[in-house]
Amino acid sequence: MTFESSLILESLPRLMDGLWVTLRLFVLALTCGTVLAVGMVLLRISSRKYLSWPVMAYIYVFRGTPILVQLFVIYYGLPQLEFIRTGPLWPFFREPFFCAWFALTLNIGAYTTEIFRGGILGVNKGLLEASKALGMTYTQTFRKVTAPIAFKLCLPAYSNEMISVLKATALASTVTIFDVTGVARKIVAETFAPYEIFLSAAIIYLILAWIIQNGVRLLERRISRYAN
Numbered sequence: 001m002t003f004e005s006s007l008i009l010e011s012l013p014r015l016m017d018g019l020w021v022t023l024r025l026f027v028l029a030l031t032c033g034t035v036l037a038v039g040m041v042l043l044r045i046s047s048r049k050y051l052s053w054p055v056m057a058y059i060y061v062f063r064g065t066p067i068l069v070q071l072f073v074i075y076y077g078l079p080q081l082e083f084i085r086t087g088p089l090w091p092f093f094r095e096p097f098f099c100a101w102f103a104l105t106l107n108i109g110a111y112t113t114e115i116f117r118g119g120i121l122g123v124n125k126g127l128l129e130a131s132k133a134l135g136m137t138y139t140q141t142f143r144k145v146t147a148p149i150a151f152k153l154c155l156p157a158y159s160n161e162m163i164s165v166l167k168a169t170a171l172a173s174t175v176t177i178f179d180v181t182g183v184a185r186k187i188v189a190e191t192f193a194p195y196e197i198f199l200s201a202a203i204i205y206l207i208l209a210w211i212i213q214n215g216v217r218l219l220e221r222r223i224s225r226y227a228n
Contacts, residue, residue, distance in 0.1 A: 007191065007193050007196040008196050008197075008199060008200045008203075011184075011187050011196070011197050011200045014187060015180055015184060015187075015200055015201060017178070017183060018179045018183035018184070019179075019180055019204060021178060021180075021182075022180045022181075025097065025100060025172060025177075026165060026166055026169050028105075029108055029169070030165050032105040032109075033104065033107070033108025034108070034109075034112055036106075036109035036112075037109045037112035037113040038116070040055050040059075040109060041113050041116040041117050041120065044056065044114075045117060045120060045121075055113065058109075058110060059113055062109070063110050063114070067104070067168055067171060068174065070107060071103040071172075071174070071175065072174075074093070074099050074102055074103045075093075075096065075099040075103075078093050078099075079094065096177050099175060100175060108165055111161055112158065112161055115154050115158055116150065116154055118153070118154070119151065119152075119157075120146060122150065122153045123153070128141060128146070152220075155216060155219065155223075156220075158216075159213060163209050163213065166205065166209060167209075173185060180201050180204055180205070181201060184198055184200070184201040
């Protein structure tokens with residue numbers, strides 16, 4: 001077996017076509033999953049059991065099962081239901097991209113809910129008591145005290161989740177989506193050179209992860225300026 005470095009350079013332009021699919025899936029899933037988590041965490045920290053328990057069950061299911069299984073259940077399983085095939089949701093669930101987006105969104109929402117919950121619980125109780133003593137309402141305290149501090153506490157874990165989401169987008173290739181991994185698999189079928197092609201794909205993922213990691217690091221530094 002010989003290593004052909006020229007294949008790496010030749011494959012990169014074609015992999016760029018899949019990069020836009022990867023980025024679109026990443027941004028959509030991360031955005032929607034984060035918005036979902038914001039709503040879920042408010043229910044998760046509620047003292048009312050009928051609000052918190054359904055969210056706990058949702059988190060348990062999506063954190064306790066592999067995302068690949070979740071993707072297959074949504075892509076292959078839901079279309080088997082009659083009301084899906086004949087209802088208004090069929091145009092959505094017959095598209096591989098939207099099935100992958102939906103699966104990633106639900107998975108991200110579960111993990112990010114717990115990340116946000118950890119950040120909220122990490123806020124110093126003394127600050128909350130001081131806010132109450134100043135006459136601030138619960139909503140004002142949450143918006144002006146709890147949320148900003150929790151956001152800062154969540155950033156390291158949230159950046160890890162962002163990178164996990166980026167890597168999870170590669171699973172979309174299993175449902176016929178030509179993202180970076182999907183295009184790489186197609187090129188491998190043509191060239192029979194899996195090592196060089198998947199190494200090229202790995203380089204792209206490493207660059208994207210580096211951008212995310214350093215972007216969050218810069219954001220942390222900017223936020224920390226006001227804490228000194």
